[in-house]
Amino acid sequence: MAVPHPFDPLTPSEINKAAEVVRSRYTGQDVSFKVITLKEPPKNEMIAFLDHEHRQLPHQWIPIRCARVEITLKATTGELELHELHVNLTKNTVLKLEVLKGKHSHVDSVYMKEVEAACMADPRVRDEIRKLELPPRASVVVEPWTYATDGQNDMSKRVTMCWFYLRLLEHQDANYYAYPLDICAEISEELEITRVYRLASSPDEQIHNEPRPFDRRKIHSTATSEYHPELRPNLRTSTKPYQVVQPEGPSFKIGGNQLNWEKWSFRVGFNYREGLTLHDIRYDDRSLFYRLSLSEMFVPYGDPRAPYPRKAAFDLGNDGAGINANNLKLGCDCLGTIKYFDAWHNTRSGEPMKLPNVVCCHEQDDGILWKHTNFRTGHAVVTRSRILVLQTIITVSNYEYIFAFHFCQDASIYYEVRATGILSTVPTNFGEDAKIPYGTIVAPGVLAPYHQHLFCLRIDTAIDGQKNSVSIEESEAMPLDESNPFGVGYVTKSRFVEKEGGFDLDLSKARTFKFVNEAKVNPITNTPVGFKLMPFYSQMLLADKNSFHAKRSEYGQHAVWVTRYRDDELFPSGRYTMQSMGGEGIASAIQNRAASGEQESVRNSDLVVWHTFGSTHNPRIEDWPVMPSEKMMVSLKPVNFFHGNPSLDVAPSTQEKNKSILYTDENTGPGCCASKL
Amino acid sequence: MAVPHPFDPLTPSEINKAAEVVRSRYTGQDVSFKVITLKEPPKNEMIAFLDHEHRQLPHQWIPIRCARVEITLKATTGELELHELHVNLTKNTVLKLEVLKGKHSHVDSVYMKEVEAACMADPRVRDEIRKLELPPRASVVVEPWTYATDGQNDMSKRVTMCWFYLRLLEHQDANYYAYPLDICAEISEELEITRVYRLASSPDEQIHNEPRPFDRRKIHSTATSEYHPELRPNLRTSTKPYQVVQPEGPSFKIGGNQLNWEKWSFRVGFNYREGLTLHDIRYDDRSLFYRLSLSEMFVPYGDPRAPYPRKAAFDLGNDGAGINANNLKLGCDCLGTIKYFDAWHNTRSGEPMKLPNVVCCHEQDDGILWKHTNFRTGHAVVTRSRILVLQTIITVSNYEYIFAFHFCQDASIYYEVRATGILSTVPTNFGEDAKIPYGTIVAPGVLAPYHQHLFCLRIDTAIDGQKNSVSIEESEAMPLDESNPFGVGYVTKSRFVEKEGGFDLDLSKARTFKFVNEAKVNPITNTPVGFKLMPFYSQMLLADKNSFHAKRSEYGQHAVWVTRYRDDELFPSGRYTMQSMGGEGIASAIQNRAASGEQESVRNSDLVVWHTFGSTHNPRIEDWPVMPSEKMMVSLKPVNFFHGNPSLDVAPSTQEKNKSILYTDENTGPGCCASKL
Known part of the structure; x- marks a missing residue:
């Protein structure tokens, strides 16, 4: 395997190596890897490197390969801690270790799936869903969103907002955003449901705890709400194929x-x-x-109503x-x-x-x-x-x-x-026809803020x-004066x-x-x-x-x-x-x-x-x-960087190379011919 | 021949007909046709027409075809007059005739060529050109421009500004804009040269009559001034052919x-x-x-110096x-x-x-x-x-x-x-290196204003x-208030x-x-x-x-x-x-x-x-x-014109129709293979 260029992302073997170095530092602990990525070399080193490279001189040295690693692990307090490490991949050593109190790494899809599962398993959530009296065969989809700081929580703890939607059709790719539900749940880093409540259904309303059934008048035609081809009835057939041919390959x-x-x-x-x-x-x-x-x-x-400022x-x-x-x-x-x-x-x-x-x-x-x-x-x-x-x-x-x-x-x-x-949609009352000044109604009872x-x-x-x-x-x-008498x-x-x-x-x-x-x-x-x-x-x-x-x-x-x-x-x-x-x-x-x-x-x-x-x-x-x-x-x-148009040397276009086709009424294909019969 | 649609431009036979109607009105006079074009039907008539058309109802009537014609002719005063006529092409009658005192029609290329010829035949112009002491085989090109009103002339008379350039090479497509000359001439509607003078050659200078030879230090490499392929030495060959294929014809x-x-x-x-x-x-x-x-x-x-405000x-x-x-x-x-x-x-x-x-x-x-x-x-x-x-x-x-x-x-x-x-370029002194605040030097002695x-x-x-x-x-x-407590x-x-x-x-x-x-x-x-x-x-x-x-x-x-x-x-x-x-x-x-x-x-x-x-x-x-x-x-x-995304019914993209090619190192064509030898 060739030596990676200093700008190359980490190779799989470098990722393995970085993980190994980190694991050996945390023997016996349950380390969860969030990120193992290239830490790009310092610019001053790279400038010298690139200079040699472009002058085709032999490299006297190559900047060391370094990984930046983020891990989470349970601290002795029971809290999840975020650590950032820099790993020298040549010497297999840790160059730096920082414990990041109160900081959080990015969200990962595994965690999001855990949140969804925890949510759907929660008795309060299940109870609220039951009270919606949903149509048969409909299912509920939980959409976890990271929490935008609004000053309402202790920020050192991670919170995830769970929005709920209805997938009305059994098709797995049915567009559940067409049926936003008014349930909302908040969940902790440890997957504990901390709050369940109902969202406002009009500009005047606040979040509340009154369970209301799903308003079935919101159910509307799939023709205007589905994007998946299996759920769209009449696809247009007028668009004829269009292909790009590069007979000598790409440039x-x-x-x-x-x-x-x-x-x-x-x-x-x-x-x-x-x-x-x-x-x-x-x-x-x-x-x-x-x-x-x-x-x-x-x-x-832009929807000002709590909890939407967290979006x-x-x-x-x-x-x-x-x-x-x-x-x-x-x-x-x-x-x-x-x-x-x-x-x-x-x-x-x-x-x-x-x-x-x-x-x-x-x-x-x-x-x-x-x-x-x-x-x-x-x-x-x-x-x-x-x-x-x-x-x-x-x-x-x-x-x-x-x-x-x-x-x-x-x-x-x-x-x-x-x-x-x-x-991204939120629920609103069916048939409310006053203009909501921070959103557009895109379907019955569906507000797109x-x-x-x-x-x-x-x-x-x-x-x-x-x-x-x-x-x-x-x-x-x-100014209009003697040096500019015509004002132009x-x-x-x-x-x-x-x-x-x-x-x-x-x-x-x-x-x-x-x-x-x-x-x-x-x-x-x-x-x-x-x-x-x-x-x-x-x-x-x-x-x-x-x-x-x-x-x-x-x-x-x-x-x-x-x-x-x-x-x-x-x-x-x-x-x-x-x-x-x-x-x-x-x-x-x-x-x-x-x-x-x-x-x-x-x-x-x-x-x-x-x-x-x-x-x-x-x-x-x-x-x-x-x-x-x-x-x-x-x-x-x-x-004024070059001495003229940098594309001046591009060769003129020719039909010989571009092979365009002259359209005449005769070559419109079978549709046209048929109509002449 | 089918009846033209009311929006169709005039057909050749309609142009002939309109000219005939106009000619018969000016028997014996030397009429010059500037424009014979469709006068589009009044909108109120068209709305009714289009309504029938789109509802596929039989047309009760079709708006009349009408031509708008502009002609010039010598008035009895000797002056060139502009007349506008509207011609009913069904009845072959003139609906309206307006004599437009002090107005001018568009410029036409025939006139521009006459201007060029008149200019080059003028002894004062020829004399100025002689004084330029141009290089052998170089030729002078006259570029007539319409005159932008600057309040310096009686506007009822048409004036054309003539700018002069040097075509250094014998090639007919050599870029003469690379050599703007400091001669300027003004010419009347009747092709009479009314003024010849020298343009300013620096921001401080005014137009003047001092003849100066062309500064040969301005002559520079064709590589930076020519765009014609026959005059560009090294065209890039790296751009490989790229073709569009529509096997079933266009849509x-x-x-x-x-x-x-x-x-x-x-x-x-x-x-x-x-x-x-x-x-x-x-x-x-x-x-x-x-x-x-x-x-x-x-x-x-934006060049404020006379006569450039006329540009x-x-x-x-x-x-x-x-x-x-x-x-x-x-x-x-x-x-x-x-x-x-x-x-x-x-x-x-x-x-x-x-x-x-x-x-x-x-x-x-x-x-x-x-x-x-x-x-x-x-x-x-x-x-x-x-x-x-x-x-x-x-x-x-x-x-x-x-x-x-x-x-x-x-x-x-x-x-x-x-x-x-x-x-569009104008001459400036060679080697003047103070920044000219209303232009860019693009070649030696060449200012692009x-x-x-x-x-x-x-x-x-x-x-x-x-x-x-x-x-x-x-x-x-x-505003940040109780209805917007988070300020979002x-x-x-x-x-x-x-x-x-x-x-x-x-x-x-x-x-x-x-x-x-x-x-x-x-x-x-x-x-x-x-x-x-x-x-x-x-x-x-x-x-x-x-x-x-x-x-x-x-x-x-x-x-x-x-x-x-x-x-x-x-x-x-x-x-x-x-x-x-x-x-x-x-x-x-x-x-x-x-x-x-x-x-x-x-x-x-x-x-x-x-x-x-x-x-x-x-x-x-x-x-x-x-x-x-x-x-x-x-x-x-x-x-909010439609009921949803109007392109929702566009069929998904498929490789079957689009026939893209996966690039692998192997298919880069002969250039690549050769380099592997």
Whole structure:
């Protein structure tokens, strides 16, 4: 087996080894492994390593392989304790052990299943279900959700919220979100049901303990509530097959996790939390980004009624984009010639566990890359845009997120998020027809509450080197005066970000955030080489500044954050988000450093840019029972980085290669011919 | 020959007929035909017609076919006069004749060629060229531009600005924009050169008459300035072929200009000015939009130095998106199975002139439409998004614009604009290295001035009928009080637009513009059925409010305009934009109606929504010598219009139909195998 590259995720044998080292430390104790993952090498070591690698010099040394391990175990007090260990995989030693009092690791599906079982076994829950007087053959589904801190509980104890739904049909894939029940249960880390109660059924109501039967008037046609093909009666047959053929194979080359395509090169990483990560991204062998990753996402719900303020998911920190990544299927999740990447996680007992096909890599045609027709000669030159897509899809209970990096021939990178899946629903009274101002009725007695999706893309810049600056550029009208007598002039004004902080977008000024290398001046434009962020314009967090939501998701306050690079500062809401109390996020980190005098200038330094974007998702009924993808797109584009259009050398499009078909009325296929008879 | 549908563009025989009727009116006069185009029927007639059509009732009558004709002719004063005529094509009569004093029609390429020839024949111009002492074999190219009103001339006379470039290489497609010369000439309607002078060569300089030779230090490598494949030395060969195969043909059905695809139906229109127009757009036989079109675009330059304030193109009103539409080529401009539409324009003498392949229609795969995995059963259901694209591409001198409507299975419509082509350049001193605040140096001595592209999409709504309202919805945090004790609640607040006017976007409030039919309430959500505009967030016009630019392009002041429908109110900067003086745009129309008491409520009325969007384009060197497509995307989405996801019936994706290929290291083709030897 080849030596792993320092950016490669842990191999199965490394996972085994790390578990062994940890087990030997806890002999005789019942250790449960939450995480065994790569601890990425310090950047300063990696820079030297990568420099040698790209100059094809022999490596004098390779950064040590290190695992970051999270375990839980019963402490002598009987409480579950979380320990974090760093394991040197070369020397089989523990480098660091930290006992994390009051912190919780991510939730795992095994635990969630235990919660469900405990819930359904509880006599009070069973009693409430009995009182619902459900239709025959209907079954109850428990949906456990992590608990968003609302100040109502002792946060050192983990609590799980259990929501209840009715699966009306016997089909295992029937959409139970169409029948939210008004039962709610709370359950402790030790699987003890601590509370059972009934949810409010109207905006005026509170949670209560009056048992009410399920209102059967809510039962409605499957045609509007089911998404599974076996439950949908009339699938459209009008969509004819569409296939992608790449007769000479794809244009990419892959060696392990190293990917080369067109002039791009980068390494594919993957971990339980962020899912897909990209490392050492270069174009034409010039360094652009050290690392790109989705660093967090937060989905707070806008329904103010208790206990709904506890619905606010950190889908990365609490759930894990890696663990919840779908096993992608050929012909379904992508089209064309597809390379799949597997990943490895671990079981509770510390064995390696394969996560198959969690990332797919393929090419797409993206329309016209550039075109010009010389109107004098009538000669058109047109090139088509080929893009490389790296995609991963996660399921977090009801929702799906499709994350994709698009690499373009013109040296731009797009990061696309698509939100799909099923809306999270809550029960409401049948026939209540006053408009509920924080939700949409999507089916009889079914409220889909408003919510936000706030993503944070972490951009670890390396624009022609590690020392970068952020410049904020605005386009501004010139005053109407003698230097601008016709009032048409406008100019750009720039200022550098000197200190760490959060920044807002300003459409009226076309405010643009550029990452530049001040030491490298473009010889033609005479400006520093750079890239720019093309943000996805979004409303920021709506929750009150004093709410736990706001304190816990500090990155949701501003669209752009700039920090100085620090190893392990990867998460804008902190490493341990589960039931966090706030104050562990990016704003606090910046403030604490400023207060302690630790903050240095971010000018000409190793810096990280964080982009917060997302959607204020006030559901439409068109999002029901399954939501058509809602697309969000961010991009990173060179700005005076190269000496010209980087895609200038892309060959013109020709029919010889593209083999398109001219449509004439004659070739519409049997349907059309038949109609002529 | 079948009877044309009332929305069909004029047929060649109708163009002939209209010309004949007009000619007979001007016997013995030298009439030059500028435009012979369909005058679309009054909407009130069309609504009745379409109602019969969709109910498959026999038509009691068909709206008369009418041509709108613009001609120029020499008046007895010797001046060129513009006349507009409406011709009844059934009765061969002139319905209306208007003499348009001081107005100008669009520019035509024949005239532009005459301008070029006149310019190059002029002794003063020739003298200036001689003084440039150009390199041997180099030639001079004249680029005539329409004149943007700057208050310096009597606007009743048409003036054309002539810019000069050097074609250094003998190749006919050499990129002359790489060598802007400092000569400028102005020419009259009668092809008389009225002024010749030298352009400023630095920010401090003014126009002058000092002849200076061309600075040969500006001559640079073709590698960075040429886009034509014959002049680009090393084309990349890494991009392997990528083909789209539709074994059963496309999913669309086309009969004449009627298009049916998935559940969509609409009619394709085309005219010399707007280019592609769409009519009577329905989904599942429910009316959505009466008409969709790009109604204007304005490209003002930000260089304040005279005469550059005259660079501000109305690419529709002055040039014509239809006339300048590219002849699209199979395998180049689109991929897959392509239907092309031709259009007809007219010659100066009134003969029909074919504009071949001006619109292409094809399907694309657009990734995942929706997906959900039931994490309990592990069953994933995924559907792929098929879209229908109608695309047209225009060349306006240096620039290209790619306009495309995308129809989606989920009943949304996207309007995509891609800007590509070549930057408009002006000369500047060689080696001047102070940053010029209103432009980017893209090659030695070549300045690409900042400019804006402002598009206006005209949305003639017909949401389940003609009587619609616009509602402005905002998402707003609830105050932190007893009804929102955790500070997480947020609500939407809506207000109806009551009067015609212009409106701004507000990101901080997630302000959303909805088009609703208040009379049709969604029975499930209990809200009026509607569609929403998902705008392209853009900076508005930067030019000073008192400038001619602002007065002439009023629509550039606000992102959204709402007006009551009026036949023939199609253009937000007025019908005759060429050297217009301002005050003929949408803001003035609204103001005039308000002042005259003519303005009625736009609530529950036949209304039109206009969306202004675009880009503040401060060139990057990466846009040179040809610009990678800059994408702008607007969309229209149903919001509580249907009873659920309109794409719920799309069949799941299967490998059986999609026939993707699993990539393994073995199938990378000959390149890879060779490297293993």
